[in-house]
Each structure stands twice: as structure tokens, then as C-alpha cells.
Amino acid sequence: MIRAPYAADPANHGGREFGPRQSTHSHGSAGAETRGPRSEFQRDRDRIIHSMSFRRLKSKTQVFIAPGGDHYRTRLTHSLEVAQIGRVIARALGLDEDLTEALCLAHDLGHPPFGHAGEDALSEAMQRHGGFCHNAQALRTVMRIESPYPEHDGLNLTWDLLEGLAKHNGPVSAPNWALAELDEDFPLELGTWPSLEAQIAAVSDDIAYDNHDIDDGLRAGFLGLDDLMELPFIADQWRAVEKRFPHAPRERQLRELIRDQIGLMVNDVIEDTKKQVVGMESVADVRSANGQSGGFSPEMSAHERSLKSFMYEKLYYHPEQVEAAGRARDVVARLFAAYSQDATLMPGDWQDRLPKHDPQRARVIADFIAGMSDRFAMQACTEIYGERPKGLVNV
Structure with a gap:
């Protein structure tokens, strides 16, 4: 894989607080740790x-x-x-x-x-x-x-x-x-x-819990399909799933919906981040940017905020x-x-x-x-x- 110029480089990292660990090798001399390549x-x-x-x-x-x-x-x-x-x-x-x-x-x-x-x-x-x-x-x-x-x-x-x-x-x-x-x-x-690695880790956290919490909420019976249909962008995905798999059991259709949502968000992050990093030549450019370089597009950000609000109302603040x-x-x-x-x-x-x-x-x-x-x-x-x-x- 070709490393992007704005990627973090393990060969040029920022150091460790206490320096490299030391170990004694079979020859009896102390040297840098060598526990695998x-x-x-x-x-x-x-x-x-x-x-x-x-x-x-x-x-x-x-x-x-x-x-x-x-x-x-x-x-x-x-x-x-x-x-x-x-x-x-x-x-x-x-x-x-x-x-x-x-x-x-x-x-x-x-x-x-x-x-x-x-x-x-x-x-x-x-x-x-x-x-x-x-x-x-x-x-x-x-x-x-x-x-x-x-x-x-x-x-x-x-x-x-x-x-x-x-x-x-x-x-x-x-x-x-x-x-x-x-x-x-x-x-x-x-x-x-x-x-960017840290920014991508943060948005990956959002993608994971936004969708997997829906999965768990459905399994627990705290969420229902009718609840999810209140969100237009999820309703659109659901109709596409039903069209592709009209005879599949409902439980499998719902799991397909979760996978589609994750894929939609992942592709959005990739495409929007590619636009944001145009012209960046180093990780220093990422750190000195005026704003976030890796994340959702404005449209997906709006959808994601709506989803979070929905989850707080229907699941996280459920009476039980x-x-x-x-x-x-x-x-x-x-x-x-x-x-x-x-x-x-x-x-x-x-x-x-x-x-x-x-x-x-x-x-x-x-x-x-x-x-x-x-x-x-x-x-x-x-x-x-x-x-x-x-x-x-x-x-």
C-alpha cells in the first residue's frame, strides 16, 4: 500500500516519554528491544x-x-x-x-x-x-x-x-x-x-455505535422498525433493502439495513476526507489545519446528528x-x-x-x-x- 504524504509515519514518530526499552540479549549485552519485526x-x-x-x-x-x-x-x-x-x-x-x-x-x-x-x-x-x-x-x-x-x-x-x-x-x-x-x-x-489517523478513529467510533446501538436496541425490543422509519434517510435505506430482499426474514433484513448504513457512512467519510486533504503534503499540514480534515460530509453530519437525537430519545433515555x-x-x-x-x-x-x-x-x-x-x-x-x-x- 502506498502511504499518503499526510499519513503518520512510524519511522518518524514523536518519541516515547521514557525512551526505548532495554533488554539483555543472549550474548549478554544490553541493547534496543527486538521482540519481532x-x-x-x-x-x-x-x-x-x-x-x-x-x-x-x-x-x-x-x-x-x-x-x-x-x-x-x-x-x-x-x-x-x-x-x-x-x-x-x-x-x-x-x-x-x-x-x-x-x-x-x-x-x-x-x-x-x-x-x-x-x-x-x-x-x-x-x-x-x-x-x-x-x-x-x-x-x-x-x-x-x-x-x-x-x-x-x-x-x-x-x-x-x-x-x-x-x-x-x-x-x-x-x-x-x-x-x-x-x-x-x-x-x-x-x-x-x-x-488524520486520530480523526478517523473518532468518526469510526461514531459510525460503530450509531449503528450497532440500533442493532442492540432492536434485539432488546427497545426500538422497533416503525421507530426507525421516523428518520427519512434510514427509511430510504430500508425500502432499498426490502426491494433487494423481498422474501428474506425481517431479522435478516434489519441486519442488512445496519450493514448498509455502515457502508454508506464509511464511503461518505472516505470521499469527503479525500476532498479535504487536497494539497496537504505532511501530517504537520493536518495538525495546522483550520478545522477537521477527516470526517463526514456536511449532509451526512446532519443525518448523523438526527440519528443521535433519535437514539437519545428512543433508547438511551428509555425509562428502563x-x-x-x-x-x-x-x-x-x-x-x-x-x-x-x-x-x-x-x-x-x-x-x-x-x-x-x-x-x-x-x-x-x-x-x-x-x-x-x-x-x-x-x-x-x-x-x-x-x-x-x-x-x-x-x-
Whole structure:
């Protein structure tokens, strides 16, 4: 594949905070790490995949809290689907597929248990201590918390990966405390646009959850075909599916609709991004641009905003979802209160790293809770309060 001039280059990346790792080879001499013929961005991707934080995504909420069915998305399966979409778009645009994939796989590592309900609870609990933001927590996770190496904290990822995580939604003018601290230690140029790989990872996230949340909502019975027909651009796609497959079972027609929607959005991103990058000769041109270079066309952006509004009304704010979210927030709030009052309830290694005073103390407690899976959080709450949380599984 021919690399586009505006693509990130693993041979010319922005460095790592702690420099290259060192290892002792069979000859007994110390030298640069040689664990397979991988580019620097491939190393980033592999470090993310092998991390415990990534594995825990298998038990973290995507839409439905602690789903009882095997076929609903979790943060892990969602991240894999985002990565698949991201690689397709990156390849079509001549971008670095490995960096794109790594960003897609890492983008949700900062999410606490129970999805946005858990984040709301942590934000409220941390209000006097600087707040909580899952985007900044993803950086904190890979730079300070997830620490498998003897020489340093964090996964020691490339600057390119870290800046993409920090600002995949665009320049950051007012970073919260967590991102500000990390940026001070390893400056990420927060005021500029990120690489196209990061921009494509962000829009791939939108494409994945916009459509797969519909799929899960239909499966759960929270959405119906009549609901979807309220959106003209989806209704058009549905009529095309019915025309192509008039005798297919309804369930298969609906899955075809989801695939068509994903394909439509992917092709739109590819075509519009090609227009935006005309004349760009380097990744520096992407970062210094006056606006976003990789994303939806204006027409598709309008459709996508309508879809998001629809999903909030019909699915995310569905009465059963709202009730389950309230119970989930209560679990996280009770855990934060318990650990704040009695640190001996936390595992020994977390007790050892706990500062004596706030806000640092509260921030480490938030780190511990943010890393929990849904299952672990419910188990911890049961052990502390003697009663298993109820009303969290609604599908």
C-alpha cells in the first residue's frame, strides 16, 4: 500500500516519554528491544491489546448494563468493531492502519463501570477534587496506571498515539486536571488538530455505535422498525433493502439495513476526507489545519446528528434505561463513599499507593473504581454493604 504524504509515519514518530526499552540479549549485552519485526505503531497496538485494562472492557457496559444476553455489545466488542471500521477507512486513504487501529482499541480504556452512568457518578463524587472525564482517564490509564514494565509507569506509548487519544475529538482548549498533568510531563500540543489517523478513529467510533446501538436496541425490543422509519434517510435505506430482499426474514433484513448504513457512512467519510486533504503534503499540514480534515460530509453530519437525537430519545433515555442508570450511579457513589471512609476496603497494592490528602487521595480512589468492570463493581458493593445491587440487568 502506498502511504499518503499526510499519513503518520512510524519511522518518524514523536518519541516515547521514557525512551526505548532495554533488554539483555543472549550474548549478554544490553541493547534496543527486538521482540519481532514490528513498527513503532504496531508496538503501541500490541501493548494495548495485551493490557489488563483492555481485557476488562469485556465486562464493561456499552449500552445495556450487565446484559444478560450473550449477543449485546460490551466496550470490548465495540472497540473491536471500531477498529475494523477504522482500518478500512485508513487503508482507503493511505493512512497508517496500525496507528488507526491502536487508537480505536484504546479510545474507551478510561470508561468506568456502567458506562456513562458510572462516569456521571464519578464526576459528581470528584466535583470538589477536579472532576472526572473518561477521555482524560484513558490517557491516565495508559500513561500512569497500567504499568507492566520494571523501568517506568505506563505503557510508554508513542507521542502520536497519546496525542491522538488526547484530542481525537479536536483541539483541547481547557484540559481538566488529569490531562493537564500528563501534558505537563509529556507535552501533547493540545491546541492543534491531531493526525488524520486520530480523526478517523473518532468518526469510526461514531459510525460503530450509531449503528450497532440500533442493532442492540432492536434485539432488546427497545426500538422497533416503525421507530426507525421516523428518520427519512434510514427509511430510504430500508425500502432499498426490502426491494433487494423481498422474501428474506425481517431479522435478516434489519441486519442488512445496519450493514448498509455502515457502508454508506464509511464511503461518505472516505470521499469527503479525500476532498479535504487536497494539497496537504505532511501530517504537520493536518495538525495546522483550520478545522477537521477527516470526517463526514456536511449532509451526512446532519443525518448523523438526527440519528443521535433519535437514539437519545428512543433508547438511551428509555425509562428502563434511565432506571437502570440510576441504580448504577448509586453503586459507584456508594463505592466511592466507602473507600473514602475506609481505605482498608481496597486491595493492598492500592492502599500502598493511596496519598494521605485530597485531592490526590480522591483521584486515586477514582482510578481504582474507574478500572472496575461492571461485575467487579457489583461484587465489591455486595461485599461492602452485604446486599447485591438489584435492578441493573434490564435485557
